[in-house]
Amino acid sequence: MPGEEKSPTPLAARSARAGRPARPHPAHTVSRRGLRFLLARRHVLVRLALWSVLETGQTFLVGYGLARALDAGFLVGRRGVGLGWLAVAGVGVVVGALGTGRVYRGVADLVEPLRDRLVERVVVRGVREGNGGALSGLTQQVELARDTFAGLVMVSRSFLFTAVGALAGLFSLDPLLLLVVAPPLLAGVSLFAATLRPLARRQETFLLADEALADGLGTVCPGLRDITAAGAEEPVAAGTGRLVDTELRAARALARWGVLRVAALAIGGQVPIVLLLATAPWLLGHGVTPGGLVGALAYVTQSLLPALQNLVHGLGTSGSRLTVVLRRLTPAPATPTPPPTTPVPRLPPPPDTPRTPALSLTSVTFAYGTATDPVLRDLTLALPQGAHLAVVGPSGIGKSTLTALAAGLLRPAHGTIRVYGRPVPETLARRVLIPQEAYVVSGTLAENLGQLRPDPVPEAELLAAARAVGLDHLVETLGGPDAPVDPAALSAGERQLIALTRAYLSYAPLALLDEATCHLDAAAEERAERAFAARERPGGALVVVAHRISSARRAGRVLVMDGRETALGTHEDVLRRSPLYRDLVGSWSSEPALALGDADRVDAVAGSGLAGDGRHVVAHGPVGQVQAPGDLRDGGPLGGQG
Known part of the structure; x- marks a missing residue:
């Protein structure tokens, strides 16, 4: 929400009043870490840029060679010249493929160190903190981050050098062609760049909401019978409904910003084609050759439009997913939170009269x-x-x-x-x-015992209930109310005592x-x-x-x-x-x-x-x-x- 972005959080306000800098936003932290990672590997980036120049040449020759083949060859009856220029364009494609192969090696040199660093962080966190999610981070999230980062490098690099080659080719054919194609292309890229951060935030919000809903349903669905039996339908339904509503709002917000992404793609990739066709008589009347016009269409349809599509879809979707994964794999230090206040019990309405039967x-x-x-x-x-x-x-x-x-x-x-x-x-x-x-359920003992309460149960009340029902020995054995519970490791009697205390x-x-x-x-x-x-x-x-x-x-x-x-x-x-x-x-x-x-x-x-x-x-x-x-x-x- 706009208001949330403008107003500081209570923690930030307290930190500012105390004269301490507020903790940076996680997105800024990830961005700074990523920038430091890339600067430390400048030599790899330079090597990638040099090999990408071959792709620039390939893009340049595809449109320029076609234009020269028409103007200097086929349109004036010189087939040999036309075929020669087409051969030059073909050689450019072969050389570009060679450069692309070298680029993949350079991307590997950039991506594999990232994977190694993430694996190291996951292992350290799993060993030192006893983090049960370390295996998931090692086997799934690290590989997802690695593949997504590689895709983003390839997409961004490809668009940059393809655009340079295509624009240079348009200028070499005729500056008027560049005047027709460049403005809508720049407008589309600018619109996409302006929506990139908000779109990434909405994408991230949707992913988190979807995961929260999946986790919630994974907990609720296996226990529907017991939830009904325990009379917890209303709180469970309300909680699940909130998760569904949250994902729905996130999906709608993402869809609204997705429209701008489609608009950016249409302006930058489709409008130049329409303008070239609409202004063709004017261009031909001002010195643009037929071959130059065909070459310009080739630049837009075969180079700029595909590169822009890859950029929009790659950065718009994979970028936010990479941000989410990196935040999870490299969490910021926990901020101390004030102790929770004891909730006021909210009892159901008393019976109508003492004479009313229970x-x-x-x-x-x-x-x-x-x-x-x-x-x-x-x-x-x-x-x-x-x-x-x-x-x-x-x-x-x-x-x-x-x-x-x-x-x-x-x-x-x-x-x-x-x-x-x-x-x-x-x-x-x-x-x-x-x-x-x-x-x-799998979770802490306190979470199991408080499922039928609208608010967290104060620890003193929870321990008193455990003593009354007879669960105190299990509480002590497990290590307290905040101890994790493995349902499969409990006896049937222990599970019944937990259910009884929950109902109590x-x-x-x-x-x-x-x-x-x-x-x-x-x-x-x-x-x-x-x-x-x-x-x-x-x-x-x-x-x-x-x-x-x-x-x-x-x-x-x-x-x-x-x-x-x-x-x-x-x-x-x-x-x-x-x-x-x-x-x-x-x-x-x-x-x-x-x-x-x-x-x-x-x-x-x-x-x-x-x-x-x-x-x-x-x-x-x-x-x-x-x-x-x-x-x-x-x-x-x-x-x-x-």
Whole structure:
């Protein structure tokens, strides 16, 4: 934006007030480094210029030889003379090809030292700083810089010497020809030169925006299911939308400046042809020979226009790309930044009234298809604010379906679902769902834990949440909140603890835990559930799909799902009224402890500190029945219907 270019940045203003020079713009830094690099290799530049003179001669002879072949040969009946001049032009082409071959060697002498210097910088940065992007810089960015720089040298050199040869040829044929061709050519080159810096900036902005969008989509797309499950659709969609809008604005700005590039090419390369044809009678009437006119057209169409096209496209596109790559490979020293201020928490609006249920279902019926039996049939439930509900029942009975409906992932065929008095589609900010399969991204631990917050989480609050949920040991093991996280190196229990802490830090008052602790041992599960139950959120409530008797006993209310029959009450009430619940409690309690000694007789193979994912026993099935962890249970839609 123009205003941004005129006004100094806050850092520059502070530096000026402090009497220190402001840090130069990265583009100026790259330009100065490039100038020093070229001056240190003046002998190579001189050698390139000398060999390029042969190309100048080739360009001169192509038009001049053709003009002389017509005027002194074919047009006056002297075929031998005409063929002789054409032969001279052919020799010029051969000599020019020899010069071009030598030029390539000179370009190699100029480019390879640049590549060596960039490789040295990349290796030093990778070794000294432990930079993980060093391999990418070595294998891709350095080679891109090398090839782009070589192309720019060839294009710039070719245009310079081709233009000199063509203009000299036009002058030798007749100064009037130079008067017709030179002004539009100079106007086109001047227009392109004036737009070169703004165009390069827009090109660079577009490249950076495109890369940012690609990186963002590469992170979002693999986790769409979990983003939806965790209730993060709005912030993720907003962030992705900002990236798309940024690239769109950059593309439009680049297109507007690209029009000027096309205009410069038309003025400098196409207008001279039109002028030569339009002024042909006048030129011929003022002493220009027919051969001279044809030679002038040859100069423009065969030499100037192709050279100008290469210059415009080469400098207009490759130049900005080279600038971007060089900035990344030779970064300026980091500028110290002031410590971030602690953001003010922005909680969702409080519930309408304390009497409004945290979660209410009224005559809800849901089936996974029109031809299948309903998983839930005419279910009515009201969960008050501050309540802790455990949902139990056989596999496939609809426990995960219930949490998916409450979270808005599914929509009922009949009935209504409300969260704090509002329809589910309007309550994304008031609920958070933690599925069985935890989603962890590559990045820092703090970035993983703060994904459901609109602003960065203060470190003190983050550490307090980790202690409450039980993630503090992993935080210490990894090296703190700013430590990088490799999802593949974490156990299933560790990933679940990260997902639980992320949900704990969210502002949503209603937490839905769909077997979100199945890979934790009993003690870790109890710690996490008690943390959510004690979470300070206005009108907060907790729904847990339980797979241990201890989890059901901790809850103030237990919902037993048994097809068309349901039972809701305290643990003791439901134990008296529900034969199914008595059977589940008996299967949880009566069998001997398994290998890991779980007090609840459930094999919690993947505890929070174990490296392997392992398998877990289905609490409501026969002892020894095992099931590999899957998404929301048994592999149906949304991972199953349970």
